[in-house]
Amino acid sequence: QKEVEQNSGPLSVPEGAIASLNCTYSDRVSQSFFWYRQYSGKSPELIMSIYSNGDKEDGRFTAQLNKASQYVSLLIRDSQPSDSATYLCAVNKRVNTGFQKLVFGTGTRLLVSP
């Protein structure tokens, strides 16, 4: 089982629609979860972090976390063509040293058509 799993897409939505991106993770003790946006040839850019079960909203973005189901999602409301990018789910994984490292999924490519 992959540590962080995402559907690679592409997920195509029309402008103004809600885009829903999903992610599952395998490490049950993970405590912190992140969504990054990556444009082609660019570095990952942090969009949202979430640490507790439930929803967290920031502008057009809502992150949802369900630790019991080991599931994280990102909703993008009123999608814009500029939102077209690859969205990376990342999970903090505790390692033997006691420190944590960020593990990424393969990303979901989102295409928003005008």
Next chain:
Amino acid sequence: EPEVTQTPSHQVTQMGQEVILRCVPISNHLYFYWYRQILGQKVEFLVSFYNNEISEKSEIFDDQFSVERPDGSNFTLKIRSTKLEDSAMYFCASRLLGTRGTGELFFGEGSRLTVL
């Protein structure tokens, strides 16, 4: 807004040559990382660094790789003898102090390494 800066943005080298990639993390951050992304693949963890020593490294980070924080600002990744498969985008990242490395990770713009 503070940012992680990386140099060079692109380096082309011959197989077997040594390469040093440089990073200046955000000034008050205490955890430093190198990740790499081979074209079309996912972002992969290489190494983490805290309190002037490696705190974790992946199986990718073999004896050909090393990291150093030579002064109070720079954080470098050295590849001693590059191989074709080292061609990738290398990202430096840093994180503010958190409980055992938790907290948000901020990435630099990346250094693209091409090995011929």
